[in-house]
Amino acid sequence: YDHLAPRLRGKKEGTFAYLTVKDRWPKIVTGLVDQLVRKRPELIQEYGPAVETDIASILEKFSKLRYEIMTDKPLCTLPENGSEGRAWNQLIFDMKTAFMPDDVEELTFFKGPWLFVECYLYRFIYSAFLTTEKLSEMDYFQDTKQRNFLDHLEQIEEAAAFMNKISEKDAPLHDLFGTNTIFKMSLWGNRADMSLTGGDNQIMKMSCVVASAKLSEYILVDDVNEMIFHVLAPLQVNKGNSKNRRIDIVLDNAGVELTNDLVLADFLLIRDFADKVVLHGKAFPWFVSDVTEKDFTWTIDSFAKAGPEGEIFGNQLKSHIGNKKLIFECDSFWTSPHPFYVMDREAPELFKEFCSSSLLIFKGDLNYRKLVGDRDWNMDTSFKTACRGFAPCPFIALRTLKAETVAGISSAVLDKINAQFEDNNSWMTSGEYAVCQFGGFAA
Numbered sequence: 001y002d003h004l005a006p007r008l009r010g011k012k013e014g015t016f017a018y019l020t021v022k023d024r025w026p027k028i029v030t031g032l033v034d035q036l037v038r039k040r041p042e043l044i045q046e047y048g049p050a051v052e053t054d055i056a057s058i059l060e061k062f063s064k065l066r067y068e069i070m071t072d073k074p075l076c077t078l079p080e081n082g083s084e085g086r087a088w089n090q091l092i093f094d095m096k097t098a099f100m101p102d103d104v105e106e107l108t109f110f111k112g113p114w115l116f117v118e119c120y121l122y123r124f125i126y127s128a129f130l131t132t133e134k135l136s137e138m139d140y141f142q143d144t145k146q147r148n149f150l151d152h153l154e155q156i157e158e159a160a161a162f163m164n165k166i167s168e169k170d171a172p173l174h175d176l177f178g179t180n181t182i183f184k185m186s187l188w189g190n191r192a193d194m195s196l197t198g199g200d201n202q203i204m205k206m207s208c209v210v211a212s213a214k215l216s217e218y219i220l221v222d223d224v225n226e227m228i229f230h231v232l233a234p235l236q237v238n239k240g241n242s243k244n245r246r247i248d249i250v251l252d253n254a255g256v257e258l259t260n261d262l263v264l265a266d267f268l269l270i271r272d273f274a275d276k277v278v279l280h281g282k283a284f285p286w287f288v289s290d291v292t293e294k295d296f297t298w299t300i301d302s303f304a305k306a307g308p309e310g311e312i313f314g315n316q317l318k319s320h321i322g323n324k325k326l327i328f329e330c331d332s333f334w335t336s337p338h339p340f341y342v343m344d345r346e347a348p349e350l351f352k353e354f355c356s357s358s359l360l361i362f363k364g365d366l367n368y369r370k371l372v373g374d375r376d377w378n379m380d381t382s383f384k385t386a387c388r389g390f391a392p393c394p395f396i397a398l399r400t401l402k403a404e405t406v407a408g409i410s411s412a413v414l415d416k417i418n419a420q421f422e423d424n425n426s427w428m429t430s431g432e433y434a435v436c437q438f439g440g441f442a443a
């Protein structure tokens, strides 16, 4: 890794990172302000008039935050309460002093590394609520997440029906095509997300069942079959004598995406690829739409709203949870700004857990950015090089592209896409294109 590519930063005009800092973040903060103002009467009714003080303190912090983003001020320290509060301030201090990366001249909203500053932003928002008396547990993105689920009930019923059919019939064990389809449904669930639209819900017209069949030309690297061949197939065959029959899914967004990830989890269990599937979510609201434990429980309880198939599917998941085959965890590592190649140092317990997993599935754009360190790699740099040695076990990233970082694209594919887009990079951030990249085996 002698020649590391530079980190993405908001200050590079014309990039999506720049647009994000300039427009998307202020919009997300404004959305939260509007929501608090709108909900004020409701909150007073629920918590009593004392909540006014809390609301005022949050609004004051947010107006300062918006101003500081827009005028590119240095990041300030955060309140030290809550898990990892201290660690965050240490990180900010380190970044500003001894460990300032060579390619970063100052830790401000635009000049700082995009990934670090973006994680800081969501931690800042969380801290503003956490330090209040009454609103410390409020999920300020909950309405957006639940609306996404409720706006796609038809699709959710379709996905549930698809899965229920697989559970019923005695399909052959080595159905490569079927397994591939389920992974693609989970992939395309990542197509839209609520942070891309600045918190506005976006209706995904094409269901993931249909997308899995129709959108293959939008997948720039597709290692799903290779992964099935090397990892999943042997797991099913060696059922009796394999120790690590555990698969981990590092979740991304709630709503349609979580539904399709639960389809994947259910599939892995009922097709006997694993004895347990561990889902990893976020300990607090993160990047607008990411799944917390509350979202997970709410989603499973809400499948019946989609229709009879949804209800059957929800009950099946509840029985997996009851049998401890489906487990939800949220490690604080996922709400840290660290890239994954430092997981062994920053989250040794989690890393150790993954060393005994058979397969790690990373969902979404943010997980991908952390895998490749959010750097401006030459796109034909190998995925392995960009992951910088991260390999506790075999892993696969299922990601639609929403940020200008990617590795492992062949020059033939690059030539084709550059010709098609006449060298404009919008394909990297629109969420229309995807990669399914296999991260090989543990050393």
Ligand code: F6P
Pocket (backbone or CB within 6 Å): 020, 118, 190, 193, 195, 196, 252, 253, 287, 289, 363, 364, 365, 366, 367, 369, 402, 403
């Ligand atoms: O704003 C940063 C960003 O990573 C976008 O690039 C992306 O739209 C979003 O946040 C997160 O996407 P995902 O939910 O797929 O991780």
Ligand code: MG
Pocket (backbone or CB within 6 Å): 193, 252, 253, 287, 289, 290, 364, 366
């Ligand atoms: Mg997300």
